[in-house]
Amino acid sequence: MASSEVSIAVIGLGYVGMPLAVALAGHYKVSGFDVSEARVNELKDGFDRNREIGEDELRSTSCQFTSDTADISGANVYIVTVPTPVNEEDNTPDLSYVNAASKMIAPLLKKGDIVVYESTVYPGVTEDICGKLLEEESGLACGSDFYLGYSPERINPGDTQHTVRTITKVVAGQTPEITDILAEIYATTNGGNIFKAANIKTAEASKAIENAQSDINVAFINEVTKIVNEMDLSVYDVLDAAATKWNFLKFTPGLVGGHCISVDPYYLAQCAKELGHEPEVILAGRHINDAMGRYFAKRLIAKMGEGKKDVLILGFTFKENINDIRNTKVVDVYNTLKDAGYNVVVHDPHAAPDEVKAHYGIELAADLPEAVQFDALVLAVSHNDYLGMDDAALKGLLKADGLLYDLKGLWRSRDFGNKIQYLTV
Ligand SMILES: NC(=O)c1ccc[n+]([C@@H]2O[C@H](COP(=O)([O-])OP(=O)(O)OC[C@H]3O[C@@H](n4cnc5c(N)ncnc54)[C@H](O)[C@@H]3O)[C@@H](O)[C@H]2O)c1
Incomplete structure (x- = not known):
């Protein structure tokens, strides 16, 4: 496939797919497809709720955002970046999104097309599950009519240093020729920083062990x-x-x-x-x-006793300075304190209150409470907003003999005076 013939469809425009689609669009004809019309409309309006790409870059990209499969039917390289969560009841892999994406792509496949998976999977999923599904649904032969590839994604939300444009990209194709094509395509996004894995299962395994x-x-x-x-x-x-x-x-x-x-x-x-x-x-x-949220909460309860204590948790997202609340373990701290009878307020400057309410049933305080003094403050996430809080701001939120529970150990060299109790993990 000559590079002038490459036409890419990125399937799934989340944290992984959207920055990748925009980066590739600088070099190739690219369509970005997502089943969520709301997401597509926001991106068309120049708004990325994940804050990975700014408005100017989104507005100027040549990537066509769409939720209509007709718009991607002319592609010859499909890159799948849909979620791969686990089933809640037993933590087994939930492959329903990659399966659905594969079923959607299958009828669009033509001879010579390449389907690359970037979603995190375990070794064998690309060839033994997705490849078979693509074959069954398209009637084409995998490995001779169309080809598979796998290229794990390593981006880290909120990390401006390790991005799609800087991270070494591991690529593997079903044949050495496909690996070369994928290496050439991805090399355009990161200055040629490519590692060709021995084969697809090796590339899948490398991501899983990292x-x-x-x-x-x-x-x-x-x-x-x-x-x-x-x-x-x-x-x-x-x-x-x-x-x-x-x-x-x-x-x-x-x-x-x-x-x-x-x-x-x-x-x-x-x-x-x-x-x-x-x-x-x-x-x-x-x-x-998985048990650490409950452990940390119980450590606080052991210090303060059960009953009606007023506690303010600072931070709800799963890590600092982002708005991603997926699988946040702060919810375990919250629930354990609630079970002990505590009144718990959660503040986060980045998380969207409506999403927190919808996913966890918790009313998030978007602003730090004023004129309320808590028995304890729990620093759960080291958002910059909290790191910048001076003693007066912290003490303003805390009773004179209150407890500062620092789950990040960030304030351990500060002197809060001898009345305030300070506890780390
Ligand atoms: N978020 C990260 O930092 C990160 C890093 C490395 C790897 N990964 C892996 O990348 C994959 C994607 O993760 P993410 O964080 O971008 O997920 P995400 O939830 O942010 O985005 C996934 C997008 O896919 C869309 N989608 C779901 N089903 C679809 C379908 N059938 N067709 C088209 N679009 C569909 C969703 O609407 C959503 O917009 C996962 O396997 C994840 O484990 C993520």
């Missing part, structure tokens, strides 16, 4: 936190000392939420189970990290 590794490393530090807390030591003091060793990995304790690190290990675990291997370390990491 996030599982992060999860396990944080889980280890979370477990260490629980142990040293029993000895009344500060985990941060322990980490500071340990980190002076040249090869100590600098992970910190905390909540692990979001759409990737708290989800992808379950994809790797599923793959292991299908192969007859019990993924002990992977699931142990998930088990520990």
Whole structure:
């Protein structure tokens, strides 16, 4: 396929698909397709609710945003960037979105077309599940009529350094020729920073282990936190000392939420189970990290006792300075405190109150409460807005003998005076 013939359709315009579509549109004819008409209309109006791309760039892109499949039928490279969550009841992979996208693409396929998956999956999904579905629904042969590819996405919401234009892109095609075509296409987005994986399953496996590794490393530090807390030591003091060793990995304790690190290990675990291997370390990491919200809340309750305490939680999103509330573990802190009879107010400057209400049933305070003094403040997310709060602002929200519970350990070198109690994880 000559590069002048390449016509790309990106399927799913979320955190991953939309910046990719815009980056590729600088070099190729690109259509961005999403089933959500609301999302498409917002993008056409120059508004990205995920705040990945600014209005000027959106308005000037040549990418055509659409929710009409007729608009993408002329494409010859389909890139699938739809969600891959887990099923709530048993944490097994929910492949319904990639399956639906594959079924939608199948009738549009022509000889020579390439379908690339970027959604995070486990090894085998692209070829054994999606490829088969595309074959069944199109009547074309996979590997000779049309071809598959896989290219994992590594972007990190809110991270302006590691973006679609800078991150090394791993690519793999069904044949060496397809790998070369994909390498050439993706190279235009990031200055040629491409790694050709050995094959599609290798590329799928590489993505699955990257996030599982992060999860396990944080889980280890979370477990260490629980142990040293029993000895009344500060985990941060322990980490500071340990980190002076040249090869100590600098992970910190905390909540692990979001759409990737708290989800992808379950994809790797599923793959292991299908192969007859019990993924002990992977699931142990998930088990520990999933329980940390409740652990942190119980630590506060142990300090303050049960009953009608007024608590303000600062931050609700799954990480700092973004508006993404998917799989936020702050909700576990909230629910555990509520169960203990506490009055809990949650503030977040970035999360959308209507989304928080719809997904979690929690009324979010969009502004910091005025003229209310709480028994405790819980710093749950290190949004810049909170880091910039001076002592007067914090003390204004807290009773004179109130408790400051710093889940990020960010204020541990500050002196709040001897009346205010200060607690870290
Ligand atoms: N968000 C990240 O930072 C990140 C990083 C690396 C990998 N990933 C992976 O990338 C994939 C996409 O994640 P995301 O964060 O962009 O998700 P997202 O929820 O932000 O966006 C997905 C989009 O796909 C659309 N969609 C759903 N079904 C569709 C269909 N059948 N056809 C067309 N559009 C459809 C949704 O309306 C939504 O706009 C996931 O597999 C995720 O694990 C995400």
